[in-house]
Amino acid sequence: MADYQQVDYDVLVIGAGGAGLRAAIEASASGVSVGLVCKSLLGKAHTVMAEGGIAAALANVDARDNWKVHFADTMRGGQYVNNWRMAQLHAQEAPARVRELEAWGAVFDRTGDGRILQRNFGGHKYPRLAHVGDRTGLELIRTLQDHGVHRGIGVHMERTVIRLLLDSGRISGALAYDRERGRWTVFAAKAVVLATGGIGKAYKITSNSWEYTGDGHTLAYDAGAELIDMEFVQFHPTGMVWPPSVQGILVTEGVRGEGGVLRNARGERFMFGDIPDNYKPSTAENEEEGFLYVLGEKHHGKDSRRPPELLTRDHVARCIVREVREGRGSPHGGVFLELQTFAEWFGKRSAKFDAEQHWKKKLPSMYHQFKELGGLDITKQAMEVGPTTHYVMGGVRVDSDTQMSRIPGLFACGECAAGINGANRLGGNSLSDLLVLGKRAGEFAAKFATENARPGAIHSDQVESATRLALVPFERSGNEGPFQVQHDLQDLMQDLVGIVRKEDEMQRALDGLQQLRAREAKVRVTGNREYNPGWHTAMDLHNLLTVSEAITRAAILRKESRGAHFREDFPKKDTAKFGKVNTVIARGPDGSMQIRLEPIPPVPQELKEAIMAEGGGQLPEELR
């Protein structure tokens, strides 16, 4: 019998990034007991890496902004396969969530009249991102953390959940190990909120840290919940490409939002050469107009339009891949991103402009990052950037209003849940998503726990089988190491299910994943259970393999190109077949992964009108 400690809560939140913290705060505010499990130390989750800002239609910088425009932008970015109800709630509630952060002590950058400043970002019609320089995520997580520590939430740091526990189909708790000693803890809970973040570590080049191994996705899937939209993986167009040790680390979209220009090895500003038709009316016609947009000034008496560098992330990423593939890349396989053109242009208008001070104020952590990791001064030199795996739009299928999955008592929010972003997420919508839907998840989890006051039973056979499986690698012989399997998986996904996808390559990926499964079953771990990274990696492999298979199967099924999902063999949208459906994945009775298409419920008239108002009176084909 496995030796474990048991801790009881009304609501257990797994994951302590922005979504998990916000959920925990909300649940605790309604009076139930709340436990919060962090894979790392509190306050270190990937939310700290978010740079650009929180999207919310506060209308502080442009009074024309409102929730309907934000909603329409989000739907267009997601190519209309979003869960429209989530997109609506998100746009409506984001301003209140941002103001609430200010009331909890967050200190956003200010407008001239002392309100929260908002900046431009890709896909957002108006300046919409509340921000703190380029360290908004840190501000958000620290504000929630500092607010949360005074609320009596039980925080369990450096613990990883490896199994959800069920009682007659309802959630009853979770099993975790601690890094320090490798001991088991059973968290018994009436409701569980998953907020574990993303899957970036399934790829070789990623902006995500070691934690992002698809834990919540896999825990939910293994427990019987559904995953949707797994084919949609966002490759952020600008990650560092040099030096090799920092490959993949994010270069915020804020660089482009503040006037950064992309150039190929020939010095051409290639983004002007490839603007999709549906974005032509909203894109600048020349350099001057784009820079005026950055400053929020008019162009020939009319509102200036955005520079092409601020087109959606999927499009910019593919343009960069094309430049590199066609031999116009930078020395280390990326393209150049530079601030000098804007600085020169601005310097001509204003003699007082001090480029160095300007960029240090606007992009302090980018300045820092390149200076210290790349030995490069971004105020004077061009950066080298290329796409990096950044975010997964797909995740646990949950109810739009309550965030509950199809398993009673199991909730999910933040990156590990799906729906709001559709085929592609707009920058800035992640921080607002985790505040709005994190709050909802916490609220409804607490409600569920209150209404279902009798806790589910903890079944020792579930605990026993999970612990036994976790410890097997210590008993094996042979020389299959966990790190090597992980590296090979990352190479496979990077090469075969990356930014540009093809049927035959993805079929090969499925075969490869099967072989990796077989290798996973032979992985051997040495040492003991105390803070043993080899063992932790071995346990993460199951999750990485599960989400990789889900991504691949969904990407094979969607035989069209939409948002972040690009098929070289089907380079166009096929709206008739795929424009009104989501891919849905669940475990079949025989344990194999089953996938199907499911129609999206029709969009109500009021929301259709909001979309039409932003689309020149036209309704997109997906919604007709």
Next chain:
Amino acid sequence: MAEAKFRIWRTDEKGGGGFEEYSTEVTEGMVVLDAVHQIQAESAPDLACRWNCKAGKCGSCSAEVNGMPKLMCMTRMSDLPLDEPVTVEPMQTFPVIKDLVTDVSWNYEQKKRVKPFAPRKPDADDGTWRMAQADVDRVQEFRKCIECYLCQDVCHVLRDHHKHDEFIGPRFLIHVAALEMHPLDTGDRVPELKREHGIGYCNITKCCTKVCPEHITITDNGIIPLKERVVDEFYDPVKRLIQLVLRKRS
């Protein structure tokens, strides 16, 4: 570049430990954390080290490199002399869990001891507040803190004199400063600074400022102004005289 030698602290089963030698290939742009990971993958799979973002933003990989408190992810191999072994050891101010990983839970307890943010009532027409950028610049500087605890590690009050029960350390003095200087905050944390948080122990050697990876001017911009507030409150001769007189009368 070439092969570099490392001396890395490894704990043993009995709770003690010692340096073990490793060598690994160093390539361009590599940081100490990369080397540690490489050693982990090549020859020491159970070598424990804590890390996360690998971009100097989360403050997890704090350690001492050649005796200096550093974030391993922001310490470039090319800035270290490689003709002798690079020493990597855990932070000395906190108990070691294993190898390079320390138990920093004491820090989380200190934060709970600081009175939380308490904003004044919203005073703008729309139910929010107005704050000028110039009035929040200083607070924003403090809020850059990534809680790596390198300042706590280097502070002699904690490191050498072990005043963990009486002194909250530079990190949390900065936390207090960020609250005290927040334009909206109405709380008063000055009495606790003196009585419970031990601000008097700081004798402004500025070691914390030197090791801060976020370049926060901890001492000059944070601790000294807080010390001044304590002095104003408790040691102002005029104020004390008035208090004395008032007390006699009552």
